[in-house]
Amino acid sequence: MTAHGVGLMARQEIRTRLRTGRWKTLLAVWFVIVNGLGLLLRLALEASDTSEFGEEGVPMFGGVLLGVLVLTLLVTPALGGQSINGERERGTLATLQVTRLTPGDIALGKLAAAWGTGLLTLLLTLPCVLWPVAEGAVGLGRAAVVLLVIALLIGAVCAVSQAWSALLARSVTSVLMSYLTVFGLLVGTALLFMIGVPLTSERVDHGDHVHTNERTERVWWLLAPNPVVVLADAAPRLPEREIVIDGRVYERTPSSDPLGDLSREVRDIREGEKPYVEVNSATPRSTSDEYSRHDRRDKDDQKSVWQYGLLFHLALAGGSVALTAARLRTPLYRVPRGVRVA
Amino acid sequence: MAGRGEFGVEARGVTRSFGSVQALGGLDITVPYGQVTALVGPNGAGKTTLLLILATLLAPDAGLVRIAGHDVRQSPAEARDALGWMPDTFGVYDQLTVDEYLAFFADAYGLPKQERPRRVRALLSLVHLEDRLGQPVHALSRGQKQRLGMARALVHRPRVLLLDEPASGLDPRSRIELRDLLRSLAADGAAILVSSHILSELEEIADRVVLVDNGRTAGDHAMADLTGAEARVRWRLRSLDPGLLTTTLARVLDGQAGLEATADLPGGAEVGPLTEVGAAALLAELVAADVPVTGLAPAGSALESAYLAMTENRR
């Protein structure tokens, strides 16, 4: 595998992609839809004006990014979902395989092209993503981290789609499987978590009555691969602001921050739900007491979740590339069903 | 002769099955440098499977396969550098232009950048597509695509050429040009293996013919043996009195096994396989029996006869 081979394959793929279909039209439509939705969200926020301090930038940023994440992930399977079997169907794959290009060159080059196209769709969403940044509502650092996470997630989904296209003979099936994978990550993980909570909850017998304790810390990891969770949890926290009420100074995070809210939610889930206890109450301190200061303040000791999710996605991507390369290896020993080598 | 070993292709005892279907069952073939070897056999005989194995795309279940001296399983990369392969059906990148297509493969085969444009032009004139330079591939006709595929197979100057039915879809002139191209490549020392169903053409292209049936080598002949005076072929007879010709033939051939006359031809009959000596003797007998014979000529070729003899038992 060489950089030259990967580059050659990527250039070839992008060139053939750009010349098929109406890419410019599709991208223009995408640009209008995403930014139009962002603008509408903004107008809706301004009209309702529920956020404090007249600050619509924060909820707009969160809402737009969650929307952008879901939309780009829905577009991504179409980018790499038929890169291998489509080429086989058109009868061009074998002519590639007899050249000096290695399976790694082909797999990584095609992945780079698909990922590049995915990043282009992300690039086109920047106007409405960067609006709150330009307003000063959200720091550039937060925007950069969030965009980087989306970029990585797009790459992971591209890699998985490509692996499906290498595994399955028909491109229709592989694109379908890619969409199901995205659906599974976005919705399936949440469903599994919801099913997992009652299954792992604890029955506590108080003698006169029985009480079940939800032990979400046992199943939080089901939520970790969810792209929405990864994105929200990885986003750096907004700086806390000081509020003065009755002469006392409270620190609280800005309200209506969808990313921050989601992140606090999953971190609570990871810790497991504890009964609400007054911070300075006289109840004897048990080991679980340190978890009990429950308010809308950020807790420094809260463990983050995103690194597990990102690690999962990176492992998934790595495995997918390896699988794709393995399926491209020749000479072929076992010919998959329904495949004619050439 | 150039290169390691005397054979461009050496395959011994090659077997390959797809599930329960045995496509190759112990096939042997050698392709010497400087010659064109034809691969002939009925549909499903395993020709394409063999060429895929030789092209390092498909692994044999058993057997030894060497391309230009390189074992395809141990060193497929070296084998690939030495071989040019043209599949029976293939796609082209429709979005590219003709020269972009060839330049891409030149790059993929590791040709130096400064050499590529020159190589592409040389290849296009070799397959008579030079006037298509800069035109999109999707605008090419089927035969032109076939010729472009031929150019692709030659892009890295391989010394072993594996062609699966290269003449299909070509017009008569292009076939003659293909024949001349293959002959000149062989004269330059390349080892060429061509599979084809057009036997009359192979007779002009090939030096040797390997017959394949049911995944096995069924015959290996030098073309000179098949086309010489000793070759046994079928002969076509014409007569002014077809009825008399038929009855006389039936009487004359009665004792000889393996010779049946086909009488349903208008104004004539077909007999064979016979050598030239046999045909002359038959003619003498017919003339002696006062049959007004107006013509005696070989029907089809020796290769065709050998092929038909091989496939006869399956009818």
Ligand SMILES: Nc1ncnc2c1ncn2[C@@H]1O[C@H](COP(=O)(O)OP(=O)(O)OP(=O)(O)O)[C@@H](O)[C@H]1O
């Ligand atoms: N991928 C595959 N899966 C299952 N069977 C296969 C596969 N490829 C080839 N075969 C079988 O192997 C046998 C040989 O096929 P092959 O394509 O090599 O024949 P061929 O000699 O090239 O025929 P033709 O003259 O029609 O091109 C056939 O019976 C075919 O059905």
Ligand SMILES: [Mg+2]
């Ligand atoms: Mg074939």
